[in-house]
Amino acid sequence: MVARMLTITASQRAAMLATCIRALPDEGCGLLLGTSEGVVVDVVASDNIAASAKVYEIDPKVLLRTFRRADDEGLEVVGVFHSHTHSAAYPSPTDIRQAPDPAWHYVLVSLAQVPSELRSYSIVEGEVVEELVRVEGLAPEETSPRPSDH
């Protein structure tokens, strides 16, 4: 399988990290609005309605609003991001079991260490494949995970 790629901007990356840091001690989460080529156009933060450090759930109101916005703007909901506060940036068994869409990009933010880490995966029928995250607006040598601002 050819690895897919997720393209985000430096400010979208910062927005995901900020959402996850603000949600502490709970997991933070949100949706990614973009194109079918994996280019993110906007990061839509959500409350974690599970209000838990162990699980997350996107607010159903944010979900509906974001899908409608995607229709209105000719975009797609292309993925979801959430944090692991005390474990690695890799999908948990729960994440894999509950992954809603095989076409999505699943972004994991780990706040378990400094620097925080952001990685993206595809999850298709239980198979997890890490994908390249291209961060626009950073020099190439900075596109790998780098220190966050906290």
Next chain:
Amino acid sequence: MSALLRIPTVLRPAMGGATSITVEGSTIGAVLSDVTARFPAVKGQLLNDDGSLHRFLNVYVNDDDVRYLGGVDAPVAESDEITLLPAVAGGAR
């Protein structure tokens, strides 16, 4: 009672491929019975064995989440728009 049902991408292959279909029923339960009779393959993704809504499915009538309207008993009026969206959830556990 005819309403419009908007189908999420992940359920389209099992529901004939359309983005939306016309459905019949005066409650969400009746609408989902209509849907599962026509597309038996999706039943397990919509309803539990006891007929309640699947935990990982969000159902909306117009702008409202049916969990706050009585679940499967939520009323459906002529020309309402019903949206199905898979819950987006997970976690480190």
